Amino acid sequence: MAEAAITNPFRPALDAVAARDASSLSVGQRLALKYFLVAMVLFVAQMLFGLLAGLQFLYPEFLYGVLDFNVNRMVHINAMIVWMLYGFIGSVYWLVEDEAGVELVGAKLANINFWILTSAVAVVVVVYLVVQVGPGNQMSIWLINEGREYIEAPRWADIGIVVCMGVFFYTVAGTFMKGRWSGISGTLVLDLIALAGLYLAGMFYTTNLSVDQFWWWWVVHLWVEATWEVLVGCIMAWGLMKTLGARREIVTTWLYIEVAMMFGAGILGLGHHYFWIGTPEYWLGIGGFFSALEPIPLVAMVVHAVYDAGRHSFQSRNHPALAWLIAHAFGNFLGAGVWGFIHTLPQINLYTHGTQWTTSHGHLAFFGAYATIVIAFIYIALQRWRGEVWMSGDLPDRGWKWKWSLILLNVGMLGMTIALLIAGYEQSFIERAIGGSTWAAYFEGQTQPWFVQGMQWRMVFGVLMTAGLVLLLWDFLTIGRGETRPAKEVHAPGPHVG
């Protein structure tokens, strides 16, 4: 078969960027580190408030009237959304110059933007914790909190976020425009437009709860099951090239395949949230069918990542990053694909909707799909920051910190997910199937031993995860310090057939 040896048109630019003094980071990369730092602070906050909320299931008097469950939970999930977005922004700033082959456009503006966004986040959190709730009027929604899960941020902050996203977008798209475009960057920029545009769908008030939830799901679902997936697909494509030396043609083709499948299933898969909110019955069929297809691209991503890693005999220049990229591929498949699929058909969702099944899936999906890849990317960044040092096998102390934090975080999350799923089975059985979903039936479900034990095990695994996080942060602070060996060379294998 005629096989054109494909030369990478971006090679010279990439080399030019890589040839700079390894220890001096570019402006985009320095900015990325700031975003990563805030992301990790918020990750810690997320875990702490998760522990508080989880404890309140077992000891409802704990912090009652001081930091009530709804406050802790809001901080828990908002810290998560924001730290993941910070992780993505950091990753994009990290790769944009390398990918475009030029310096970041509007670097000064981008820096100011970081400080404005971060101050806004800080103010929002302080108001959540101190003011907590307000009177039932528009002022509360504009200044305190919007009371809509995940997008609780008050309206003033919404507007600020949109402006900051605009600046972020301008600097990124501007950099590609000045430099060069690639398949990855083109997909990335279009996806960022969609991601920011969707946020607008959550920025209005209406009396009609059905209309409210209809658009609320545009933000929540079309973020995590469409635009975020594609965003991390872009980051993953770049990461595989960097850690393994995977070929650009292959990762780009895979990226297009993933986009086609992810949007092909995920856009109408939105219908799995329109079963019970007042929307017409046709959503039962459309939502059930298309969301059931959503695991397919996630399988494809696993195949792609593992195939690429295998093709390179797992010879990577950054073992921790590769391990987390693989954790991402499997976590995404398990948490979103499998755990999502089990309750996505309307016949099942009728019993599981809004139970601990949902919590179980929410945890494994967000962790498996998004926490993992941000962590992987931070490892990629740290390697460069510490001077393009060795991060393959034979690390000092056998790299026990990264290995144990990987194990603790992943085992902790899996254990928590299974504990919650058992509680969920019990809940849908006692509360829904037998009890007929009344208040009394709800509490009947919440007091069964299997449920209570599920809540206890969730805490045990939550503590394991927290230990894993501490270890991870310690590893971030130390890995590569004092390392003298340069990073292992990885080469893209030549074009081949098969």
Place this chain on the structure above:
Amino acid sequence: MSDGVWWASQDFWRKCAIFVTAGMFLVLILLTFHSMAAITAGQDRVPAYSVINHRIDYVFDEERNMKVPVIGEEAPLFGEMLSEEEAKALVDLGKLTVQAKNCMNCHTLLGNGAYYAPDLTKAWLDPGWGNEQARELLMTMFLKDPKTNARTYGTNRRMPDLGVTDEEVRGIIAFLKWMSAVDTNGFPQGFEPLPQGGS
């Protein structure tokens, strides 16, 4: 992966990605127009706000094979008939209060939210209120002082005192009554409403 065959070419998949995304998005937009019309208050699936002037029941529909809300005779909330505008204003106050007090981070509404406290979709119809006559008073007392009026059924979980005013309480109850009349395709499954006169 061979670059020679059409199905493995980058160009093919790029076009695929663009057309699939555009096509699916177009279908979503069309369905959105249709759904928006169907869930406008006062249309077939979501009641007008003045529904709070009526008794709401939840009965099995043979044809659809699921329970559906049925709007019955006049049964004005707090004994006061409201015009459509007045009703809307009251439900609106309730909705704003539900958001401002962050109810959704303990409860679920239409099954969405948090799982620390019961679903509120059919709270208005819950048999826990005993009977139609006591319901409004019990709900008011509970919302005004959830600390002392909580029935925790052995969990010890109590709703915090959210400092709602009398007017806000009326709004919240109006909102809950209105929500219980939304056609939710049979969710929550198997729910038996409290006994109401006539039904």
